[in-house]
């Protein structure tokens with residue numbers, strides 16, 4: 001049996017006709033940049049998340065960079081980010097000229113440890129940039145409390161958590177703004193790179209629109225030095241159509257995670273594998289299904305030999321990458337992230353995964369350890 005890590009073809013097949021005809025429309029009308037398709041997606045995505053506005057951008061990294069930039073974050077500033085995240089979170093901070101300060105995750109849910117955030121705040125700290133890693137919400141109420149006490153901006157990196165909730169509230173509505181990636185493999189994926197920032201602050205929305213379009217202001221011409229980080233219309237069309245299926249796709253991911261959990265609990269490797277934790281009261285959307293295991297690299301190779309795609313997110317926590325070695329983080333500075341980087345393994349996870357495929361994954365893990 002073959003179990004790919006992810007299946008990008010299935011969601012396209014399911015909506016092929018409507019996607020093809022919408023794309024044909026774009027080609028016929030040559031409306032490549034801007035226009036009503038972008039606006040429609042922005043409105044629909046903002047309403048799905050529960051914010052008043054959304055600014056469509058070219059990718060998730062630009063979403064983060066533009067947001068930090070328009071908030072005035074720059075040289076000499078510090079921004080607190082999780083040690084275990086995709087490097088883009090930290091890159092956006094560095095690209096602004098500011099310094100990322102890495103905070104270890106809590107071992108109980110892999111999300112940024114709020115108690116440690118407090119200890120990492122200095123006179124230079126301007127913002128907190130939590131990530132909802134693997135689709136599991138960070139503890140936003142606690143993070144907002146720290147931010148309020150210390151007068152810091154909060155920006156959510158929701159690139160892995162489209163539609164995840166804390167109680168009934170969707171992540172992305174807690175911070176001043178939230179940044180999304182629509183990289184094809186994300187829960188809501190485009191046909192290439194795309195991203196968005198959502199916010200309920202009209203001033204911030206306007207500044208973002210200006211910044212991502214060469215600083216062009218509707219009244220004042222090129223009012224600031226901006227950049228080009230616009231989403232192309234083609235991606236907005238694809239995303240708007242796929243958004244209709246997002247809630248259902250997320251629900252299927254959750255069901256698949258429950259099936260894996262149940263199969264592992266009943267398996268002979270129940271005591272060797274740590275299945276993904278869920279903090280009480282949250283609804284994760286399982287962008288990834290990440291287990292902890294010993295002999296991770298050997299297990300991954302064995303799965304590969306048996307037709308199963310598995311990934312590692314991430315094999316080096318950001319402070320331990322070569323890109324960030326100049327900051328001098330030692331293993332004991334972020335011990336949880338340091339330990340996790342050798343133990344985590346992401347198993348196949350996508351909405352269309354079947355029970356038979358998951359059974360095969362779990363029996364193959366059992367076979368490896370027996």
Ligand SMILES: *Cc1c(COP(=O)(O)O)cnc(C)c1O
Pocket residue numbers: 059060061062085086088089131157159160180181182183193194195
């Ligand atoms: C994917 C991702 C990004 C960056 O998004 P791109 O669209 O690839 O630029 C940022 N943060 C996290 C946590 C991500 O997973």
